[in-house]
Each structure stands twice: as C-alpha cells, then as structure tokens.
Amino acid sequence: MSMKKNYVVETIRKAQMLELLNRGKRVDERALDQHREITVQTGVIQKANGSAIVTLGDSQVLAGVKIATGAPFPDTPDKGLLVVNAEILPLASPYAEPGPPSEEAIELARVVDRGIRESEMVDLHKLCIVEGKTVYTVFVDVNIMNVDGNLFDATSYAVVCALRTAKMKKYAIENDKVVMKDEETPVPVEKTPVSVTLARFGDKLVVDPNGEEEGAMDMRITITTDDDGNVCASQKGEASTITPAQVLEAADTSIRIGREIRAQLVEATKS
Amino acid sequence: MSMKKNYVVETIRKAQMLELLNRGKRVDERALDQHREITVQTGVIQKANGSAIVTLGDSQVLAGVKIATGAPFPDTPDKGLLVVNAEILPLASPYAEPGPPSEEAIELARVVDRGIRESEMVDLHKLCIVEGKTVYTVFVDVNIMNVDGNLFDATSYAVVCALRTAKMKKYAIENDKVVMKDEETPVPVEKTPVSVTLARFGDKLVVDPNGEEEGAMDMRITITTDDDGNVCASQKGEASTITPAQVLEAADTSIRIGREIRAQLVEATKS
C-alpha cells in the first residue's frame, strides 16, 4: 500500500524527511511521538451488531460486527469464535485492486486479530451458549475506505470500537433447545487493547506514520498493549531491520501513547 | 459474445443495415417483428429428468433438468429450489473460452432464471415434500452449443421446454421417513413464460437479432411475458440507451410475438 512511484522525487523527499527528523520535526509538523487526530463514530451500520468508522488523519476505516450462532471448534468446546477479516477496498487508494485479499490485507487482519485475541479483550468463554454444541460466532469485517498510512492502528481502533459497542441477542435453553430471546446484551468486553505503530527512519522512531512517511520509512513496528500496560501483540514489518534497543524503546513508547489513546477510545464508546 | 472484430467492415455493414431498416428490411430478409425459425426437440438426454435442444436460427441451446431432494432455505421452508445455470461452451463460438462462467453467461442465466421464477411457471410450493425438511431441488443447466445472436430467447425456450417435459420421482412419507417411489410425476408447471428480445438500431426496434445484427445493434431489451399477457421480467442490455416510448413499444411487441411463440412451445412439448 505504500506509494512508491517516482524514485527521484522519493529520494529527494526522503532526504528532506531525514533532515527534518534530525531536527526533531516531521513533514506534517507533528512531534516524533505524536499520533494524528483520531475520530470515532459508532453505530453507523444499523444492520450490524456493532460498527465504527474511525479516522486516523486521512486514513479511514469502517468495521462492522455480525454475530450469529454456530458450533464451537472441537478442541475448544467452551469457547465462542471471533474472526477478523479486512478488505482494502479499491476505492481506498489508486494502488488497491478488487479481488481476493492481498498479502497486505491478510497480514493486517491477522495482526489486528492477534491484538484483540491475545489481550483477551473478548471473553470467549462467555460466548459459549451450550458447551460443545452452540456458541456465538463473532465476525468483524473491516472495510478500508481511504489509505493514508498506518492502517494497522486505524483498523485496530475501528475493531475495538465496534466490539465495545456491539450487542448480541440473548439465548435461553428451554426444553433442551436453544431459543433466541428478544433481549440484547453487550459483547463481553474485558479489556481495551491499543495498537501503536512506529516507523523507523535511520536511527529515529516516529509514531503513527502517515502515507508519505510510509513511502519513505525503513521499517515498521506495531505493538499492542492492554489496560495494564502489558504487551500482548507485536509485528515487525517491511524488508528492513531494527536494533534490539529500538525494540525496547518502541515498547515503552507504545505503552505510554497507548494509555492516552485507550482513554480516548473508551470515552468515544461509552454507552 | 457479439463479434466486433473489424471496425471498418463493421461500420460499413452497420450503415447498410440502417439503410435497409429504413426501408423496413433486414439483412436476412425478415420483417422487423419477425423471429427466426424455432425448432424444438425434447427428451434428448435420457439421464436427465427433462431436456430440450432448441434452435433459433443458427443459435443452438441444450437445456437439461436434474431433480434431486434437499433441504429448503430456512426462510422458505415450504418451497422447493429451482436453479438455472448457463455455460457458453467453447465450441459454440470462436470468442468463447473455457473456464468459469463469464459475466455474459451469468447475466444470461440470471435473466432466464428470473423469467421462469417471476412468472411462477413452476409452483415451488408443490416442490415441497416435508415442510422445513425435504424439498425437490430442480437444477436446469444450459449448454450453449452454437452462438448466432439472441441467446436470451434461445436459452429461455430451451429451459421452458425442458421443464415442461421433465418428470420427477414421487415420494411418500412412510413411518416418518421420506421414501422414493417408482412412479414419476411431471414437474408442476403452471405457466409458460416467453422471452422476446428486441434490438434497437437508431429509432428502429427489431425482434430476435441474429449474430450479425447483435454486432451492430445499439442496445438490446428482453421482455418476458406470461400466458395472460403480463410482463414478468425484463432486462435492458448493452452500453446504450432506449427512450421511454420505445420501452412501451417493445412491451407491446413482446406480448404480441410472445403469444405466437408460446403456442409453438406448448405444441412442441405436448405429452
């Protein structure tokens, strides 16, 4: 999704960026550890059980939750299912194409999925209706609407906000049958994982790269932390490297910035 | 499937066609509202529950009906299933390719399917064996054998004739079990929908364009009517337009011509 097209312009621009960074500045005037503005709008898709449009700068993502019932996996008979899928819509960027999910979209969905799953955001045990027989199946589908860098965080925030505001039908067991009730109950959310992505330019790390920065960055690292400041998921990206010291620096930054963003997401999804 | 290959020849030929049409004539001497000769041969595939080869001029289509039993859709527990599929075989035209159905073949199958379905030709309620559990599933597969224009009508006639002559096994409920009997019963056909396609050249509408006419026409409109002269399906095709007045003219022509063709199809499929 990075927009490397004109090598000459790119090289000049990258030199400018590095020079700015050496003076502690970024192309869009942000501080090195400053993320772009986040906006959240929930409940936008009435036919979904939960939904959220999140913008992170000019990146825009829509997540929708659909909840049904189904059979559990044989090896986890007491747990519901949670699946995150992502599609980078062709309208989101001149470089996106219609068709089956690209390698990038699959990585994106799986990294976001792991952040949600590993943090134990949703208590999958509470998604069990009848052990070994009937569980809730929670599908979170993500439509990328506009690409301007750092889809990992934008997608993660949209999924978190959609899940935090999602409601599902209650079920009762009557005469050995699973019966859907008219009442609704929130998805059992226990944690609010927050993904923070940093880009490396030479020896500098910057938070939340925009599209132009992604085009010039050396590599990317995404770290997801939970409410207690634990690291629950991470993914290094791009065909470049990071030093061990930078990994630890990135973890500290992610924990710190994650705390601020968590407060904002929680606030935006208060019922 | 239209055979636009040589722009110069095509342009000259189109000019000729228009000149002819202005004098009320067509390239193959037909009147503007005259369809090509239709031949029908039924019962050609013994392994199918019903089948028909239909020729419409040099367009040739083979439809085969296979009937099995299965579960109904959850939202229509008292209705059987009817599915129409079409494949334009690679042997049918120098421009057909083997592979999954093209956009053209999908549109063709769906338009014919709607004509059958919307006219309520087959009473889907009578295809129910045990409500919510077991229904007849009727597959109509269409093989296009030779392409010379107006596949919509040729396919529709083949499907109608195959269904009108199809027989299915009887089932009985014995001791709460669905048991297949040796007897056969006709598919419950209630109506005989007839599709009539017209092509527009400038301000003229002609019935049943052949392959050469399709290559030069401005647009296509297919209208399916039932035994009572009701319109039950229609589809405008090609990247061009039609005036509101021409739509109504096409409807009147379709009702009138449809009546003649219906009589012929009913005659050809008498048991």
Place this chain on the structure above:
Amino acid sequence: MSMKKNYVVETIRKAQMLELLNRGKRVDERALDQHREITVQTGVIQKANGSAIVTLGDSQVLAGVKIATGAPFPDTPDKGLLVVNAEILPLASPYAEPGPPSEEAIELARVVDRGIRESEMVDLHKLCIVEGKTVYTVFVDVNIMNVDGNLFDATSYAVVCALRTAKMKKYAIENDKVVMKDEETPVPVEKTPVSVTLARFGDKLVVDPNGEEEGAMDMRITITTDDDGNVCASQKGEASTITPAQVLEAADTSIRIGREIRAQLVEATKS
C-alpha cells in the same frame, strides 16, 4: 517436468542417446532393462500414520499417510476411503511452480492411485467401522522433493512403502457409539503393487528413464503389476505412440522387473 530448454543441445544429445542405445547402452551406463538404485526410509514423519522417503536415482519423494474417520460414499456404504494426492514442490525442480496442482501432478497422483486401488492393495472393506456410518479415511499425500525422471515409479514406491508401514487407531462400538481405543493396528494391506515405467526411443524400450532421458524420449508407458504377476494398471504418456508389439514387450518387462522391486520394497518395510 521434462527439461526441454535448448533445442540444439537436446537434438545432439538425443542423437548420442540413440546411437548408444543401438549399442545396448545408456547415458548412465545402465542396461536397457535396469532401474536405478532404490532407497527406502520409513517412519520418517512421526505425526503421520505412516511415511516413507524413497529415492530412485536422484528422484526423491516423500509420502505421508493420515488416517481419520468419516462417512462412506452412499454407493459403497461398506468401504473405507483411500485418496492419493501429489504435489511437485517448487523446490524439486527449476521448472516446478507453486500453486494448485498442475496437470502433470494430477495425472501422477491418479495413475499411482489407480495402481494402489485396482490391485486391491488395501482391503477397503476392512476400513469399514460401522456400515453406512463410519469408515476409515486414508489420505496419502505425496511431496516430490527432487525431480530426476520417472516420478511415477518413485511416487508409487513411496506410497506403497508408507501404506505398508502405516498404523491406525482401533475403534470399538460401545453403547452404539464409535469409541477410539488406544491400540493401533496396521492398515489392512493385502498386496504389493509395483509400477514399472519404460521410455521408448525409436524402437527401443528402456526401464526407468532418468531426467535426461525423459527430456529426449519419444513416449512413456507405466505398467503396474501385482504379486501374482497380473497387470492392474497402465498409462501411456507423452504425445507420441507405441506399437502393439511394444506394449506386450513392456508388459513382460514390467512383470519381470516388478518382481525384483517388489521383493526389495517388502524387505524394506518389514516390521
């Protein structure tokens, strides 16, 4: 998989081969009816129910057996399922590509499958646990690791050796339920089919063509024989011909050479 790349070199080389063959010699010094060295290593994949790595000269093939339970086919309610699949791994040859199985890999798997199936090597009736309900499903997956000619025989030997050494869980019927026991039992092997492939160069037939010979041969014939010297499967390959007399000659050679190879495979898979 044949490696036809440089037509000039190939033509010269083919002329040399033919000249050698006319003197009863082959490029690698073998006699015309001599196969390359066969090595067999079984039990290499502990997670599989059976496995074998077979080398035939420099062709190397790994077969793995996975056994589960499932429903039988409706028309053979008292038989288990046996399925052979093959993938020519991209690491096996500069001409192999990742992706769905090629036409060559499908033919390879099906020819080997028929040799196993038609010889009645595995008694499928003994793979039935509860008639019409539960049977063993035996999957044999073949990974081609290195291609140097005659994959048919190498694959067949690997599949035979993997099956001859495969073990499966025992099942008991307790209170109308199928219960897996801790004990294991061998797959019910009754026969040892042996595939022998010959290549035709002009009027000469040679056994077990290597990669270089396959690149120059006129055609290929594979004949599988059982312990009693019966022919149980055969497949002619490549876009060329064979005379009726040569077919019978090939059958005689296959029966004779097959006997030697069978003894070796049986020895290598003794428990």
Place this chain on the structure above:
Amino acid sequence: MPEPKKLIGEDGRRLDGRRWDELRPISLEVGVLKNADGSAYINWGKNKIMAAVYGPKEVHPKHQVLPDRALLRTRYHMAPFSVDERKNPAPSRREIEISKVIREALVPAVLVEDYPRTAIEVWVEVLQSDGGSRVAGITAASLALADAGINMRDLVVGCSCGIIDSTVVADLDDTEDKEGSGDMPVAIMPNLNQVTLLQVDGIYTRENFQKAFELAIAKGREVYSMQRDALAKRFFSGEPQPMEESA
C-alpha cells in the same frame, strides 16, 4: 402466491408511513474521500453506499485497451455486514450481474470518446443495503464521475418502483421488495430523456407495467434535483475548495 403481510394499511399508508408515490429520505454528499479522483456518498432509506472514481488512467492489462475510447470498469460490491445475514466477501453471481448493468447504465452518459486508450474505474461499495441499492449506487456513481471531472452528457439517476398489495408504488424498501410482488429498477439520463437501465421482476399487467415504469422515471427526476443540489454544494458553496478539486 400468498402475501401474508399487509404492506399497505387501511389509511393507504405503507408500513413506514409513506404514500404510494413517496420517496424514502435521501441525502447525498459529493467529494467525501481523499484519495479518489471523485466520490459521492448516498443515504437512501437504509441504503448507505459509497461510490468512487479513479481515472482516466493507464489500462492494465494492455490487451484490454480500447483504441477509440475509455474502458469503464465497475464493481458493485456489498460489505459482509451490509445485510441481515453476514455475506461472504467473495463476489456473488448477483453482484457480478449488477456490476455489468451498472456499467451499461453509466457508459452512455460518459464521453468515453474523449479519453481514448484509458481506463475509468467506478467502485460502488454498499455499506448497508436496502431496497433499490443498485439505483442508489448508480445515482452516487454518476455524481462521483462528475466530481472526478469526467466529461459527461448528462447525469444518470435512478429509482425503483414496483407492486405491493396489487398497487404500483414508488421506491420499494427491503421489506416491500421481499414481500411484494414486483420490483422494477430504472435509471435514466433526465435531460436526454433516455433510459440507461431497466430490469423487471414480478407480474405486471400491461397497464401496471406502464404505470410503474413512468412512475420510476418521474421519481428519478425528483432524485435528479437532489443530485444537482449536491453537486452545487460541492462546487459552488461558500467554503473555498482546494484548487485541484474544483478545477
């Protein structure tokens, strides 16, 4: 076929309170996506549809190049969460057919001959689906084409009419589409008085066919005035627009 649900009440009102010839609420916004060359968002009943245009651009693969005009690509695509039961993201046969008729509905309005050897891409994404999503999609897509500065003969605008309780009504919603006995989506170029899309489902007497068809055209013209307002708001509102967008 039994129609168990009464879709028109004693008072002549439909389930959502509309009169027989009344449109659902519609809102349109042009120029809503940053990256696309043109875009428009439509809310029509419960439909929520985003349309975007990229191009004119180079054609890949090259053998699809049209020497004398632009190649128009369209995709009508539904989000998995846009319908009651989660939809598989892979394109269905229905989506493939609708992509085709949308393309054939838009091409007549585009001066494709002004852009030989290029591709113009029109992406229609249904975020939430209700009755009439294809005509809503066409209505948004033609605004997105205009927003992208593509030369056009006319806008394209649509409306779907049909039959419920044996009565011709305008602009079917989801329930009316499913429970009713006929749906007729129509798209037109309003100034040129040309029909660019027509599909018919159901059973119509000759009289009802004409009534529904003419109603669809009349209601399409009503939507057209909203299209014009949305474009005016985009290009001539008080707010200054960035230069490259209003050019």
Place this chain on the structure above:
Amino acid sequence: MPEPKKLIGEDGRRLDGRRWDELRPISLEVGVLKNADGSAYINWGKNKIMAAVYGPKEVHPKHQVLPDRALLRTRYHMAPFSVDERKNPAPSRREIEISKVIREALVPAVLVEDYPRTAIEVWVEVLQSDGGSRVAGITAASLALADAGINMRDLVVGCSCGIIDSTVVADLDDTEDKEGSGDMPVAIMPNLNQVTLLQVDGIYTRENFQKAFELAIAKGREVYSMQRDALAKRFFSGEPQPMEESA
C-alpha cells in the same frame, strides 16, 4: 471383491443382449456445428458427445507459442446433466487427466509441424455419459479435426475393452464399467498401426491383458470404418456443400 450382479447370462449374452465381442450401436455425424471450423457428433451406446475444432489460430498468451509446430489444446468436459447425479460444472481432476491423455492421443495424428506458431483447439463436450466416453470423444475429435481441414497422418479411433464375470469383453457400457473388474481404453492410428492412448484399470492375467488389448485394437478398426463412412457422407454426399466448408 464381490461381484453381486451377474453381468453375463446363461446364454452367454450380456445384460443388454450383446455377445462378448460386440460393439454397442454407434452413429457418427460430421460437420454439425455452424461456427466451429470442424465438428462431429457421436452416439455410442448412451454416450452423446460433441467435438469441435477451432484453428489454426493465433496463440494467446504469447509465451505459449511453439516456434516449430502448432499447440494443440484439448478440453474433455461433462455437462452437469450428463451423469446420474448432477455434476458440478467446475472441471474435476478426472476431467483434467482425461483432457491430457486425449491431447496426447490426438497430437501424433496431426501434422503439427505444418502449423508453426498457431493453436488448434479441440473441445470435447460429453452431453450424456456412458462407458467408454473418452474413446468415443477421441473418435469424434479426430473427425472434427479432419472436418476442419487440418492435415493429418491418420485418423485416431478408440475402443475400450475389459473384464466382466472373469471374461474379456468388448466395449463396456456404464454398468459393466462400474460392476465389472477391469476397463482398458485404447486409441490407435489404424493405418499406421500405432497406439496413441492406453489406460488400464482392473486385474488382468498376462493372457487376459493381451486378449483385451488386441480385442480393443480390432474393435477400434471396426469403428474406423464407420469414421470413414461419416467423412465420406460429409464430403462426397449428393447434397452440395457450401464452398468454404468443403474446401
């Protein structure tokens, strides 16, 4: 393996009344499709198979061009209604394998070196399937090649023999193929005395192998005479043929 059904009766006749070495009824017709460059239709037992040829034509994609000869493409494909249980239209592994062996059975008869850098397409469509469909398909396909005026060394013709009730018999039908214990399709170039297709299934003593194989060749020669009659009827019958077809 138990063979519950007796396939040969007391009187030595098979279930359909044939003697052990008797062919099912066969009819052949050449030149039956309007658009194809060549075509042939075969009825063989219950097999109903249409074969058509297009070409020589340009090769797409270009990297498949063979510099010194024609590329022969084949597809063996079964209609969904051609078998007892409806078949999924997507090509099965069986169809992919048969398409390959049919190609390898036809190429030896075609003077591919006369058509360098071109493609010749051979489409075999099984409209109704019975035992021996691949040899019936080859028999029709080689007529379609001749009908298309492609230069050939010989026709290709086939027959499938096998074993039922421990007896070698000619030309298995569907039931015999399924209930019997062996099937051996063989295709030959009859004048050149060359085998172009050989596949074997079942259990054959060395003696039975030879007997079945030689029977298949002999019966193939019988079918060959019908091929010749069908070609003669096409090209030298009383009816005048359109010039471009008989050229």
Place this chain on the structure above:
Amino acid sequence: MPEPKKLIGEDGRRLDGRRWDELRPISLEVGVLKNADGSAYINWGKNKIMAAVYGPKEVHPKHQVLPDRALLRTRYHMAPFSVDERKNPAPSRREIEISKVIREALVPAVLVEDYPRTAIEVWVEVLQSDGGSRVAGITAASLALADAGINMRDLVVGCSCGIIDSTVVADLDDTEDKEGSGDMPVAIMPNLNQVTLLQVDGIYTRENFQKAFELAIAKGREVYSMQRDALAKRFFSGEPQPMEESA
C-alpha cells in the same frame, strides 16, 4: 484463562525435561537437494523443514522486475501430513502471512542490489511441524541462500521464546505454544546485531517482554554457531565437493 496442564514441574523442568532456557535438539545439513541451487534441512525438536533456493533467475511476469535489485520470492508451506489433523494443501491465511514475514526477515541479509532485474526464490517446506517452525524455516532458508552462493551481509537465525506457567522460557515446543500464554518468534542478523523478524503473541509485562526478547536473541546466537558449523561441514569438510557446488 485457565491453564489446566502444568507445563513446568516441581523440579523446574519442562514436560520434555528441558530447563527454562534450554534449546531443543537441533541438527542442520546444507546442500541436501540435487536440483536446487542451494538447500538446507533442519531438524529442530520435531520440526522437519527443507529449504531450497533457486536463482538469481529471470523474472516472470516481467512487470514484477525491480530495476535496481533482486526480487526475493518466498513460500512457507506445510505438507498435509505435517500436523496432527491433515492440512488442506491450499495455502492458508497463516501460511500467506508467514511467507511475507519470512521474506521480510531474509531480504535485509541479502545483497539484493548485486542482482538487479533477477528473482531469487526461497522455498520453505514444513514436512513436520512443531513449535517455532517459522524461525526454524528462516534458519534453514538463510543457509540455503548461502549454499546457493548468494552474496549476503550476514546469516539470519531465529529462536522463539515465550511464557508458560508465568515463566519466560526459551524455544517453545508445540504443546507449550498451544497450552502456554505467549509466543515470541525473533530472527536476527547476529553479526550486525539487527532484528529482522519480530512477532509477539500473549501477555507480557514490560519486564517479561524484555526478558523473553533478549533470551530469544541470545538463543538465536546459540543456533547461529550451529549454522556456521553446518556451513563449514558443507564447504570445508574432507570430502571433495563437485566443483560447481563449492564455487
């Protein structure tokens, strides 16, 4: 989340008897496949993985050519019999993601700029899978690259650490990966002290994160010495090697 199984015993030993910081047995062999330009086989715990390299070679399709460097292709692929339940041979989403991160882990070590306009293919085939298969695959793949004579800045080597029974441990096996509460595969270039792969699963305090991460690097360095031994054995052992392979 309940962790019913105790993964570390009273004696501080893990289920397979290892101490918290102990590696499973590892063996490495370089140059094991005849056709590949380079290859290596690794046994790591129960992992059995073959890696092979082809290239530098021509790029197909041409539009993927990189003008200033080599294109590195990778596939991480699991044999159907490599896992407890037979795996469908088609690539899963997991395999697609791992193929991507393996590529991104290897490219930094390859002097891709030395091979402009070419492709280098790296195939990683998991014949039997255990915990840590991706780092084992990377470890083998970088040996295969070296074996192929591709210019490299450094080898790449990995190890996966994690948390079981609230304790940081090295080199998780399958059971520990599934029953434990965290897995952290890390790949490094040991001489350049650079991380080329990092993925984290589970719940780590800041302290445990650092401890597991640094342990993974330290254990990776241990594996690196085995890599060097395997290369030495390949290229400087007593046995004479064919010339084109040792060049």
